[in-house]
Amino acid sequence: MQRGSDTDLEAMAKAANPARIRKAPENFLGADEIAAVSNGRRDFLRGAFAAAAALGAGAAAAEESPKGDEMILKPQTWATTLGQPVAATPYGMPSKYEGGLIRRQSPGLTQVAGASVSFMPLQGMFGIITPSGLHFERHHQGWYDIDPNKHRFMINGSTPEFVKKAKVYTLDDLMRFPSVSRMHFIECGANTGMEWGNVAVPTVQYTHGMISCSEYTGIPLRTLLEDCGVDWKKAKFVLAEGGDGSAMTRTIPIELVASGEVIVAYGMNGEMLRPENGYPLRLVVPGVQGVSWVKWLRRIEVGDKPYATKDEAVHYIDLMPDGQHRQYTSIQEAKSVITSPSGGQTLLEKGFYNITGLAWSGRGKIARVDVSFDGGINWVEAKLQTPVLSKCLTRFNVPWNWDGKPAILQSRATDETGYVQPGYRMLREVRGTRSIYHNNAIQSWKVVESGDVGNVQVL
Amino acid sequence: MQRGSDTDLEAMAKAANPARIRKAPENFLGADEIAAVSNGRRDFLRGAFAAAAALGAGAAAAEESPKGDEMILKPQTWATTLGQPVAATPYGMPSKYEGGLIRRQSPGLTQVAGASVSFMPLQGMFGIITPSGLHFERHHQGWYDIDPNKHRFMINGSTPEFVKKAKVYTLDDLMRFPSVSRMHFIECGANTGMEWGNVAVPTVQYTHGMISCSEYTGIPLRTLLEDCGVDWKKAKFVLAEGGDGSAMTRTIPIELVASGEVIVAYGMNGEMLRPENGYPLRLVVPGVQGVSWVKWLRRIEVGDKPYATKDEAVHYIDLMPDGQHRQYTSIQEAKSVITSPSGGQTLLEKGFYNITGLAWSGRGKIARVDVSFDGGINWVEAKLQTPVLSKCLTRFNVPWNWDGKPAILQSRATDETGYVQPGYRMLREVRGTRSIYHNNAIQSWKVVESGDVGNVQVL
Numbered sequence: 001m002q003r004g005s006d007t008d009l010e011a012m013a014k015a016a017n018p019a020r021i022r023k024a025p026e027n028f029l030g031a032d033e034i035a036a037v038s039n040g041r042r043d044f045l046r047g048a049f050a051a052a053a054a055l056g057a058g059a060a061a062a063e064e065s066p067k068g069d070e071m072i073l074k075p076q077t078w079a080t081t082l083g084q085p086v087a088a089t090p091y092g093m094p095s096k097y098e099g100g101l102i103r104r105q106s107p108g109l110t111q112v113a114g115a116s117v118s119f120m121p122l123q124g125m126f127g128i129i130t131p132s133g134l135h136f137e138r139h140h141q142g143w144y145d146i147d148p149n150k151h152r153f154m155i156n157g158s159t160p161e162f163v164k165k166a167k168v169y170t171l172d173d174l175m176r177f178p179s180v181s182r183m184h185f186i187e188c189g190a191n192t193g194m195e196w197g198n199v200a201v202p203t204v205q206y207t208h209g210m211i212s213c214s215e216y217t218g219i220p221l222r223t224l225l226e227d228c229g230v231d232w233k234k235a236k237f238v239l240a241e242g243g244d245g246s247a248m249t250r251t252i253p254i255e256l257v258a259s260g261e262v263i264v265a266y267g268m269n270g271e272m273l274r275p276e277n278g279y280p281l282r283l284v285v286p287g288v289q290g291v292s293w294v295k296w297l298r299r300i301e302v303g304d305k306p307y308a309t310k311d312e313a314v315h316y317i318d319l320m321p322d323g324q325h326r327q328y329t330s331i332q333e334a335k336s337v338i339t340s341p342s343g344g345q346t347l348l349e350k351g352f353y354n355i356t357g358l359a360w361s362g363r364g365k366i367a368r369v370d371v372s373f374d375g376g377i378n379w380v381e382a383k384l385q386t387p388v389l390s391k392c393l394t395r396f397n398v399p400w401n402w403d404g405k406p407a408i409l410q411s412r413a414t415d416e417t418g419y420v421q422p423g424y425r426m427l428r429e430v431r432g433t434r435s436i437y438h439n440n441a442i443q444s445w446k447v448v449e450s451g452d453v454g455n456v457q458v459l
Numbered sequence: 460m461q462r463g464s465d466t467d468l469e470a471m472a473k474a475a476n477p478a479r480i481r482k483a484p485e486n487f488l489g490a491d492e493i494a495a496v497s498n499g500r501r502d503f504l505r506g507a508f509a510a511a512a513a514l515g516a517g518a519a520a521a522e523e524s525p526k527g528d529e530m531i532l533k534p535q536t537w538a539t540t541l542g543q544p545v546a547a548t549p550y551g552m553p554s555k556y557e558g559g560l561i562r563r564q565s566p567g568l569t570q571v572a573g574a575s576v577s578f579m580p581l582q583g584m585f586g587i588i589t590p591s592g593l594h595f596e597r598h599h600q601g602w603y604d605i606d607p608n609k610h611r612f613m614i615n616g617s618t619p620e621f622v623k624k625a626k627v628y629t630l631d632d633l634m635r636f637p638s639v640s641r642m643h644f645i646e647c648g649a650n651t652g653m654e655w656g657n658v659a660v661p662t663v664q665y666t667h668g669m670i671s672c673s674e675y676t677g678i679p680l681r682t683l684l685e686d687c688g689v690d691w692k693k694a695k696f697v698l699a700e701g702g703d704g705s706a707m708t709r710t711i712p713i714e715l716v717a718s719g720e721v722i723v724a725y726g727m728n729g730e731m732l733r734p735e736n737g738y739p740l741r742l743v744v745p746g747v748q749g750v751s752w753v754k755w756l757r758r759i760e761v762g763d764k765p766y767a768t769k770d771e772a773v774h775y776i777d778l779m780p781d782g783q784h785r786q787y788t789s790i791q792e793a794k795s796v797i798t799s800p801s802g803g804q805t806l807l808e809k810g811f812y813n814i815t816g817l818a819w820s821g822r823g824k825i826a827r828v829d830v831s832f833d834g835g836i837n838w839v840e841a842k843l844q845t846p847v848l849s850k851c852l853t854r855f856n857v858p859w860n861w862d863g864k865p866a867i868l869q870s871r872a873t874d875e876t877g878y879v880q881p882g883y884r885m886l887r888e889v890r891g892t893r894s895i896y897h898n899n900a901i902q903s904w905k906v907v908e909s910g911d912v913g914n915v916q917v918l
Contacts, residue, residue: 072611072627078755079704083601085572086735090561091553092592095604095738098731102549113544126676126726127640129588133551134730142542145554152531168531178813181586181844181854217585245538267585269728271593272557276545279554296537354637385640387846395640 094133101125103134106206114142115246117188119209122339122358127385128183128393130212132269137276138188138210138290140246140311146296148272148280151243153264155228158239158303164229171266171280177219177227180263182286185360185393187211187332189289189316189437195457196435202455204342207443211360213393216284217267220260221300232258236304240283243296249309250292251328252285254302261286261391264297286391287362288330289437291316321432332362334421335440336369336396336413347451350404355382359394361415366394368414373400375408375444375458376423382411407447408458425459553592560584562593565665573601574705576647578668581798581817586844587642587852589671591728596735597647597669597749599705599770605755607731607739610702612723614687617698617762623688630725630739636678636686639722641745644819644852646670646791648748648775648896654916655894661914663801666902670819672852675743676726679719680759691717695763699742702755708768709751710787711744713761720745720850723756745850746821747789748896750775780891791821793880794899795828795855795872806910809863814841818853820874825853827873832859834867834903834917835882841870866906867917884918 094101103118110116118137120130137143148171156166188210194201201207221238235254242248256262263284266272273279278295285292291311306312306328318326336359341347359366365388370379382396396411413421427441446456553560562577569575577596579589596602607630615625647669653660660666680697694713701707715721722743725731732738737754744751750770765771765787777785795818800806818825824847829838841855855870872880886900905915 071609072613072757076605076609076702078603078605079702079706081704082573083598083603083703084734085564085601086575086577086596086598087562087564087572088602089592089735090563090577092562092594092733092735094550094591094730095607095732095734097604097607097738101730103546103551104549105544105546113546114541116545118545118549125729126638127674127729129674129728131729132553132590133548133592135551137545139542139545142544143547144537144542145556146535146537148554148556150530150535154531172807176810176812178858179585179815179856183846215586215588243535243538244542245540247538269588270584270586270590271553271560273554274551275543275554276548276551279556298531348631351635353635356638387642387848389846397638399637 101134103136103209104205106201115140117190117210119205120212121205122209122211122337123204123342123345125339126356126395128213128358128395129269130214132214132271132274132277135212135214135274135277136188136210139244139276140248141244143276144244144296145275146243146279151280151296151298153281153297154299155224156299156301158301162231162235162302162304163225164231167228169224174219174264174266174281177223179217179219179267181215181217181267182263182284183213183215183389183392184284184286185211185213185391186284186290186293187335187360187362189291189330189332192335192439192441192443193436195441196433196439201343203344204337204339204443207343207455208337208339210290211358211393213360214268215270216263216265218263218265218284221257221262221264221283222260224264225257225300225302230302234304235302237302237306239299239301239303239307239309240292240294240297241299241301242278242294243298248291248294248311249307250294251306251309251312252288252292256285256288287332287364289316289332292330316437318431318437319435321434329438332360333438333440334361334363334366334413334415334419335359336366336411336421337443338371338409338411338445341409341447341453342445343453343455345453347402347447347453349451350402353400353402355398355400355409357382357396357411359384359396359411359413360392361413361417361419362391363415363417363419364390365416366413367416367418369394369396370412370414371396371398372410372412373407376410376442379412402447404449406449408456409445409447410442410458412442423459424457428459560593562595562668563664565660574599576649576669578664579671580664581668581670581796582663582801582804584798585815585854587672587817587854588728589673591673591730591733591736594671594673594733594736595647595669598703598735599707600703602735603703603755604734605702605738610739610755610757612740612756613758614683615758615760617760621690621694621761621763622684623690626687628683633678633723633725633740636682638676638678638726640674640676640726641722641743642672642674642848642851643743643745644670644672644850645743645749645752646794646819646821648750648789648791651794651898651900651902652895654900655892655898660802662803663796663798663902666802666914667796667798669749670817670852672819673727674729675722675724677722677724677743680716680721680723680742681719683723684716684759684761689761693763694761696761696765698758698760698762698766698768699751699753699756700758700760701737701753702757707750707753707770708766709753710765710768710771711742711747711751715744715747746791746823748775748791751789775896777890777896778894780893788897791819792897792899793820793822793825793872793874793878794818795825795870795880796902797830797868797870797904800868800906800912801904802912802914804912806861806906806912808910809861812859812861814857814859814868816841816855816870818843818855818870818872819851820872820876820878821850822878823849823875825872826875826877828853828855829871829873830855830857831869831871832866835869835901838871861906863908865908867915868904868906869901869917871901882918883916887918
């Protein structure tokens, strides 16, 4: 079995100059919160079961765990009794032992929980599909479970010249149209935003948890615009408007719509959208930051100018080093992160580990991912899991033998355009340190001799 | 917009000789059960909301539904109030209006609900990924939520010559191994089994609902056998053993294991396996009938002969016309089904419909799917959604203009080996009418003038 070559970790430890490394401030979250967050499904990481017990997720999980073979020889309850019937849970739920794997709001990040964020627990997840129950949330005026029978979707022109006939559709109407199903990631433009300000959030759930990936089903917006008789020559932009009280409105260039990629979606991972994700209709804008994937979608307006609404003039703009703002920088550039081991987790012992993580690009497919164990001096190419899809998460794995000495783990994505994910030094030279959005820098996790893994920034 | 060419439905109606068609017996399930099953998320189908109300899934769903544009002009509650906070549901659930989309046990199919089946509601689902909460169930002694800390997995040889060192693994051990993530369908060998006996089950949930499709993460069994020092020259078969009281045991040819396709899986759709699906470990045997995907997997034994255990000598065997049984016919051949419109649903009115369904093959990728609206006389090629993956569900869509006259909808899959899904006449000529397993015949749905859709068999 191929288990990867040993890395010269001694040389690495020397090369990774501690002066270039900032320790994660441990007081950003309470120890309990960090412990809770670190409770993923990585059982080789010490503390996972203890944390589960602390959460009340399953006291049994903290019981003794005999070593050796006795567990396989002793007849267990589940081998000697009749279990639960089928359809005991007509809509099934995770094991009681997995109660720690949940989305979490960052304490203190926002003033109002109705206009806040909950993060996806990447540290304990596998593959690329996000189970809808763990999809991250970002609401501007809370979420709604809208009666689909009362929801309407309208298409009109800013002036009559842009569409021949403005139309209002019911869900019934929309579901009769030709549909497409496609897998795409959605990432909030503010994902990893805390890291700009030299604040090292302790866990990957909070550094990178504003991302998810689903299979969406719906109608290409192009099809619906054609149904309304859009004038493709005059149309330059569309405005997408949400049904919630925040009046979320975002400008989208017509090229994205004309390509057929933008979808008016009603389905997500095999079933209808979840209420938190815009049920019964949301816009899917592959490769573009999440705020443009307007939820509870009620209207598309066609025009020839950007609309410069509040959510694109005041929010979701990039503060540059010269004090000016960049607007409409909506494509999520290539990015990656090692999800396990990651901050807040602890390696049990020396030896072989499967390093795993996620990579994505708003420009197309991921071409390769390289991983470093020495803070970026040496790199090895990771193995990409298939399918590798455009504007979709890609799972990577790479083998590692930990010799018990300090190590710095990094991943670096390259997409099919040739774009390479930058380090913090490069990103800050161009973008400064006071931005919030579109931080796609290389993430570093430091492993210390105790096996504890923490968030560090390598400049 | 391309909406497909009109089909000559008049000619079709004449050609589809009624004498060749058997009506679905409406008394197989009660009218309530059929109504409930037909409540998918196909809102263009009359009765969906009424059924939801009957289920108590959301009384609001049955409220008045104004036509015209007034709904888009009137400020709605959700546009004028603050909604729910983030993480209100740390593990999210479907909308209250989707309460009818659940897995269901077929009434009367088995004597004991602990050794029975619950079916996936294909009629209301999209894309290819099965949300884990809707995954079909087939248990032989009920399901268990096994403490992962107490679960062990063992590999040994039938005699010491087959593996150098028998080993017992904990979950901690297994999660350190190199992992793979892959999307595959699982289909029970008995799926569509009722149709052999000329019993027309009324809905697609009951005809084809013993199938699901997930992204699995785990370790190739090949890797673990190598870790135990398997003798690849002597090994010819492995026996997989489950941890439940049914002592489920299945023989698997070593070639499938040596290919690297067989996975010892702990992850499903991004999180740990669900209890009903074998938490914390199940075998994934792509292309092979579900019974071999042993749940609560506790042991793999390596040997050189098939084991002929009770579940492969008495069950999961094919009764042939000459009275003999075929054993070890485990590959699920190419098959497809139109999921909407399907039995128990009703078309609202004449006009355009998006016909959608699923195709799969245990031999590899789906190459094409053809759809007929006239009981198999004329065929049009359906559009396959991407990605098209090996031994995975493939979603197809095809446009259709219904002129209000009777129609018979069929789909026919062809896989990359060139194998074409057979009709019932061909299947019965070879396999007779008294079998239970491995029915992959073409499914027919009859649309009558009222718009009602029913299950019919075209011979």
